[in-house]
Amino acid sequence: MDTIxxxxxxxxxxxxxxxxxxxxxxxxxxxxxxxxxxxDRATAKALAMQMIEAFERYDAIVVPSGSCGGQIIKHYPELxxxxxxxxxxxxxxxxxxxxxxxxxxxxxxxQAVAAHYPGRVTYHDSCSGLRELGIQxxxxxxxxxxxGLELVxxxxxxxxxxFGGTFAVKYGDISNQIVxxxxxxxxxxxxxxxxxxxxxxxxxxxxxxxxxxxxxxVRHVAEVLANMGDEPAIGEAEGGKP
Amino acid sequence: MSTVSTAxxxxxxxxxxxxxxxxxxxxxxxxxxxxxxxxxxxQGLPEFEALRENAKEIKNHTLAHLDLYxxxxxxxxxxxxxxxxxxxxxxxxxxxxxxxxRKVGAKTVTKGKSMITEEVGLNEFxxxxxxxxxxxxxxxxxxxxxxxxxxxxxxxxVHLNKNQIESDFRRVHTHLDxxxxxxxxxxxxxxxxxxxxxxxxxxxxxxxxxxxLIAETGTSIIVTNEGNGDLTxxxxxxxxxxxxxxxxxPTLEDVSQILRLLARSATGQEMSVYTTLSTGPKRMGDxxxxxxxxxxxxxxxxxxxLGGEFQDMLRCIRCAACMNHCPVYHQIGGHAYGWIYPGPxxxxxxxxxxxxxxxxxxxxxxxxxxxxESVCPMKIPLPKMMRHWREREYExxxxxxxxxxxxxxxxFFAMRPKLYGLATRIGMKLMALASRGKGRFASLxxxxxxxxxxxxxxxxxETFQARxxxxxxxx
Ligand code: SF4
Numbered sequence: 001m002d003t004i005x006x007x008x009x010x011x012x013x014x015x016x017x018x019x020x021x022x023x024x025x026x027x028x029x030x031x032x033x034x035x036x037x038x039x040d041r042a043t044a045k046a047l048a049m050q051m052i053e054a055f056e057r058y059d060a061i062v063v064p065s066g067s068c069g070g071q072i073i074k075h076y077p078e079l080x081x082x083x084x085x086x087x088x089x090x091x092x093x094x095x096x097x098x099x100x101x102x103x104x105x106x107x108x109x110x111q112a113v114a115a116h117y118p119g120r121v122t123y124h125d126s127c128s129g130l131r132e133l134g135i136q137x138x139x140x141x142x143x144x145x146x147x148g149l150e151l152v153x154x155x156x157x158x159x160x161x162x163f164g165g166t167f168a169v170k171y172g173d174i175s176n177q178i179v180x181x182x183x184x185x186x187x188x189x190x191x192x193x194x195x196x197x198x199x200x201x202x203x204x205x206x207x208x209x210x211x212x213x214x215x216x217x218v219r220h221v222a223e224v225l226a227n228m229g230d231e232p233a234i235g236e237a238e239g240g241k242p
Numbered sequence: 243m244s245t246v247s248t249a250x251x252x253x254x255x256x257x258x259x260x261x262x263x264x265x266x267x268x269x270x271x272x273x274x275x276x277x278x279x280x281x282x283x284x285q286g287l288p289e290f291e292a293l294r295e296n297a298k299e300i301k302n303h304t305l306a307h308l309d310l311y312x313x314x315x316x317x318x319x320x321x322x323x324x325x326x327x328x329x330x331x332x333x334x335x336x337x338x339x340x341x342x343x344r345k346v347g348a349k350t351v352t353k354g355k356s357m358i359t360e361e362v363g364l365n366e367f368x369x370x371x372x373x374x375x376x377x378x379x380x381x382x383x384x385x386x387x388x389x390x391x392x393x394x395x396x397x398x399x400v401h402l403n404k405n406q407i408e409s410d411f412r413r414v415h416t417h418l419d420x421x422x423x424x425x426x427x428x429x430x431x432x433x434x435x436x437x438x439x440x441x442x443x444x445x446x447x448x449x450x451x452x453x454x455l456i457a458e459t460g461t462s463i464i465v466t467n468e469g470n471g472d473l474t475x476x477x478x479x480x481x482x483x484x485x486x487x488x489x490x491x492p493t494l495e496d497v498s499q500i501l502r503l504l505a506r507s508a509t510g511q512e513m514s515v516y517t518t519l520s521t522g523p524k525r526m527g528d529x530x531x532x533x534x535x536x537x538x539x540x541x542x543x544x545x546x547x548l549g550g551e552f553q554d555m556l557r558c559i560r561c562a563a564c565m566n567h568c569p570v571y572h573q574i575g576g577h578a579y580g581w582i583y584p585g586p587x588x589x590x591x592x593x594x595x596x597x598x599x600x601x602x603x604x605x606x607x608x609x610x611x612x613x614x615e616s617v618c619p620m621k622i623p624l625p626k627m628m629r630h631w632r633e634r635e636y637e638x639x640x641x642x643x644x645x646x647x648x649x650x651x652x653x654f655f656a657m658r659p660k661l662y663g664l665a666t667r668i669g670m671k672l673m674a675l676a677s678r679g680k681g682r683f684a685s686l687x688x689x690x691x692x693x694x695x696x697x698x699x700x701x702x703x704e705t706f707q708a709r710x711x712x713x714x715x716x717x
Contacts (some may be wrong), residue, residue: 003666004699006706013710025710027663029656035649037610039632039641043653050657078626127611160569164609166645171607172691173257177266177573178609179696207696210682235699237681 002028005199005234011226012064012100018226019108021062026054031063033071037165041079048076049086052093060107061097064222065198066129069099074132099129100222101197105138112145115227119192120150123221124182124205125158126198139197139221146224152189159185161196163204179208187214193233195221206234245332245363245391247596249580252603256578265393265401265575272400276566279510280617286512293503298621300496301557305548311457311490312539318460322522324535332362335540339364339449339482342536343373346480348446354464354471355379356451357395357560358484358540361582361595364449375449376441378470380434387414393576393584396508396562401575404430438470448474448532452485453504453559455537458493461521462537465504465514472518481520481532486540488556500559503619508561543595551630555590557620562587564614564624570607579604586614586624593631602640605631666705674703 002009013023032047051072055061063069073094080090104110121143129135136158143151162168162178183205186194194209194216196202206218217233248255259265284290304311316326329335335358343351351368353359353375365375365386377386381398385391387410392398399407408424411433424430450471452462462483464471475481491497505511524531547553565571565585576584581592581601589604598605605628614624635641655662677683677700685693692698704712 002706003670004701006702006704006709009706009710025707027659027707029659029662030652032656035653037629037632038645038649039629039634039636040649040653041633041636043649043657047653047656050659054659127609127613131612131616160609160611160613162569162609164611167607167609169689169691170642170645171253171256171570172694173260174570174573174607175609175691176695177260178569181573203699204696206699207682207692210697211684211695231702232681235682235697237679 004203005220007228007231008064008199008220008222011220011222011228012062014226014228015100015104015113015222016062018114019104019110021060021108024058028054031068031071033067033075034165036071036075036079045079048072048079048090052076052086052089055097056089056093059096060103061093062100062103063097064100064220065200066099066126066133066135067198067200069097070128070132072097099133099135099197101139101142101225102133102135105141110142113142113225113227115145115225115229116147117193117224117227117229118148120152120190121193121195121224122152122154122186122189122191123157124154124161124186124194124196124201126196126201127160129197130158135197139195139225142225143195143221149224152191154185154189154191156185161201161204163200165200168204175204176208179204183208183212183214186216191216193217193219193224193229195219195224197221202234210235245361245366245582247581247592247600249592249596249601249604250599252578252580252607255580256574256607259574259578264403265577266573268401268403269572269575271403273566273572276509276563280507280563280566281510283506283510283512287502287506290503290506293499294619294621297500297503297559297619298557300491300500301620304490304492304496305488305553305556308487308490308545308548311492312487315455315457315460315490318458319522319535319537320460322460322535323525324460324522324537326537326539329538329540329542331542332540335362335484335538335542336364336367338538339484340368340371340373342480342482342534343368343447346446346534348373348480350374350376350441350445351447351449352376352378352442352445352474352478353382354448354450354474355382355398355466356449356484357392357582358451358486359449360392361486361542362484362540364484376438376445378438378442378474379466380431380468380470383434383438384410387411391577391582394562394565395560395583395585395587401577442473442477445474445478447480447482448476448478449482449484450475452483452489454491454497454500455485455489456491456494456497459521461494461519463497463517463519465501465517467509467511467515469516472516475518475520475532476530479532480534480536481523482536482538483520484538484540486542487544488558504559504561507563507617507619547594552590552594552627554622555587555594555627557622558587558591559620560587561619563617563619567613567617569609569611569613586628587622590622590624590627590631598631598634598638598640602631602635605629606635606641663705663707667708670701670705671703673701676700
């Protein structure tokens with residue numbers, strides 16, 4: 001998000017400010033999930049520590065990603081479970097960390113957004129957001145309030161897109177099979193745009209769609225909710241056309 | 243040594259399956275059925291979630307006192323007139339089974355479906371020793387004809403389609419009319435029944451597995467849909483149960499709770515068609531049943547899992563829900579995993595039983611999508627345990643050097659926020675320029691696993707943190 005698609009960050013900031021929050025962005029790198037999932041617990045812990053120090057002074061930490069959110073909310077407590085000094089700090093951070101869309105709806109009570117996005121849109125449930133954080137109805141509810149947007153459900157929207165972090169590179173052929181099936185399901189409902197709440201999944205699906213020559217646009221759900229849907233889509237050239 | 247493994251070749255195995263395409267197509271035709279039926283069965287039982295929690299507790303308790311329950315079980319089997327043999331490993335289990343067969347001069351043995359006998363490689367072993375094993379479960383029978391292994395723990399032939407099975411039957415059942423009509427699925431079933439009936443009657447020994455062993459009564463339970471298990475254990479003079487030690491459950495009441503989860507999670511049935519209990523040999527006044535009753539209890543690495551970070555895996559009741567819901571399994575089928583147990587449960591269990599050096603790929607070949615854990619009736623944290631395997635591999639430097647180097651490089655920057663900020667600012671600018679306004683890359687060095695199949699989106703240019711700082715002027 002920080003590197004490939006900063007507009008998602010700005011969309012998140014806008015949504016939070018519109019809802020009355022004061023947003024700060026302390027210097028940060030990564031929540032440590034790649035290390036954690038590749039078995040490098042020491043680095044995962046060190047990065048988690050860095051995050052805890054940078055963020056624990058805030059009232060709420062909001063992440064525009066289900067998998068980074070899941071890492072902090074579900075796995076930081078697990079990482080420090082047997083450390084009596086750090087466990088309380090990890091637990092406290094976990095308790096006040098939220099994924100963006102669920103924070104808007106479940107915590108701030110946002111019912112609708114002031115946005116306009118003309119087109120037929122389908123939404124992919126990213127695995128961590130769905131199964132670790134229970135995010136399913138929240139984005140759909142907000143999307144329904146976007147003017148001009150028609151939300152259509154693809155078959156098996158809750159099935160993995162095949163990204164899985166380093167999995168997509170280490171087991172590229174298997175990952176390709178999974179994402180091919182995913183974009184077939186996406187295309188079957190003939191949407192103009194595919195949305196999801198996680199950059200990893202988005203890059204994976206966008207990369208497959210553009211390789212297939214598809215004209216379906218791919219965006220982060222926050223961009224559409226923040227009325228920033230006229231940025232070039234993911235993998236799209238400046239000025240519109242791929 | 244157990245049955246030969248090609249798990250170390252997982253990647254190549256998977257690539258072959260994908261290139262061929264048949265297995266993926268065959269699985270695609272049936273896999274949604276498992277999923278839809280399970281959901282319906284689970285939703286139809288209001289206490290399903292509560293049962294999962296109970297079942298987990300029952301098994302956790304049993305595993306914590308496994309020695310005690312094994313002793314009680316052994317005593318009860320003896321009381322009922324049966325014999326219990328403990329086998330430390332696969333070789334010992336095979337040897338014990340062969341001795342029992344030899345003592346009664348067995349020529350053929352019938353077999354109920356059993357993953358444990360697959361694990362120890364019993365069929366091959368009996369055959370080399372002049373005894374013919376006959377699989378009586380339809381799926382097992384089919385793969386035996388083909389000289390294959392099960393590709394799924396409850397549907398061993400799920401990777402095959404009807405035409406493949408028909409041609410196997412025509413190839414092997416040469417005593418039947420070559421012009422017979424086998425177009426309907428049921429005609430295949432009828433043909434197999436006919437062939438197997440004679441085998442049932444001729445068998446000297448019947449060997450089954452067990453879904454559960456009950457400590458309080460010395461009973462073993464098998465669940466089947468074809469009734470073949472009943473015939474296997476009732477008709478021959480000798481019945482051998484071969485089961486692994488973690489199949490233990492304290493009481494009949496406990497089993498009845500877990501049984502309510504098993505079929506629902508497996509096939510979406512409320513109960514399997516047959517739930518068969520056996521306790522010792524035929525008693526005075528019994529009309530049928532075996533004269534001798536043996537139980538071979540296999541350890542083969544399981545007791546070493548007790549008390550460790552993989553103990554939870556021993557709660558597994560082999561329902562197969564995890565593989566039925568696994569996006570990776572769906573694309574490669576069971577054989578690619580290279581050993582006996584495929585899918586998520588195999589990715590955790592196989593490294594425990596045959597070593598992580600051999601099976602190290604398996605826990606890595608997961609996207610951690612978490613669907614397996616969400617459907618596991620025993621609430622086994624499968625992704626978490628795959629991650630534990632990755633940690634062990636990382637500690638022992640078993641993962642690929644390139645992955646390590648890449649992660650190390652990334653971690654170096656991630657640990658240094660200032661440097662990270664600088665490097666990403668420059669890096670993203672360069673990448674954006676390198677994409678020459680096309681918005682994406684069709685190939686990238688270092689990420690060829692990715693770009694072989696899909697494009698990589700070009701960065702927008704400036705990083706979020708840099709632009710935010712520039713625009714807002716804070717921090
Ligand atoms: S791990 Fe769970 S879902 Fe998989 S076979 Fe075992 S009990 Fe069933």
